[in-house]
Amino acid sequence: EDKVVQSPLSLVVHEGDTVTLNCSYEVTNFRSLLWYKQEKKAPTFLFMLTSSGIEKKSGRLSSILDKKELFSILNITATQTGDSAVYLCAVVGGATNKLIFGTGTLLAVQP
C-alpha cells in the first residue's frame, strides 16, 4: 500500500530557531513530491520536487529530495511566529497518479 509518513507529528520551537521537517514515502510509480503550508484553511503550495539532490529555496525555506532513500526534508531557518502552521507533504504516484498526503507536521513557533 502506498504511504507517506511525516515526522515529527508536532514541534514547538522559539523564534529564531531552525527546524527540519521530514517526509518519507513508499509510493509506486513516483512522479513528484510536494510540500504545502496549511494555516487553518486551504493549503498553500511551497515546493514541488522531482529530482534528487537539487535544493529548492524560497526565502528562509528550503527543501531537498532523496529518491534513493525515499525521503525529503523541509528546512525553515530563523523561524518566525508566522511560520506556525501544519506542513503537509504529498507524493504523486501510485496506479492513478494522484496525490497521497502525509498526516502533516504541526509547527508552533513561540515568541
Add this chain to the structure above:
Amino acid sequence: DGGITQSPKYLFRKEGQNVTLSCEQNLNHDAMYWYRQDPGQGLRLIYYSQIVNDFQKGDIAEGYSVSREKKESFPLTVTSAQKNPTAFYLCASTLGLAGEDEQFFGPGTRLTVL
C-alpha cells in the same frame, strides 16, 4: 483574479439529508479534485476528474457523488449514506496531470452534521 471558489464556507445539516458543496475554478484547469480532512489527519481523496463528463473514485468515495458537466465546476454531494460526514472539505485543481503541475486549493467548506 483567477482561483478556486468553494461555497458555502460553513454548512450545517441534519442527519439523513443530502447536501451539495460547490467548487468553481476560472483557471482553465483540466483536472479537479475533492479531498476530505479530519482533525489531525492528512487529506484523503474522495473523487477526481481529469476531463469533462468523466470522473473517478478516490480512496474514500463511499457516500459521496460528483458530476463534471462543465470544465469550471465540480460539485460534491454528500449523501445520507456517508456515515461520518462532519469534516473539512477541500476542492483542488491542476492544469494538467497531478505530479506535473502544482495543485491549487480552494478555501474549503466545513460541514457539520447535527
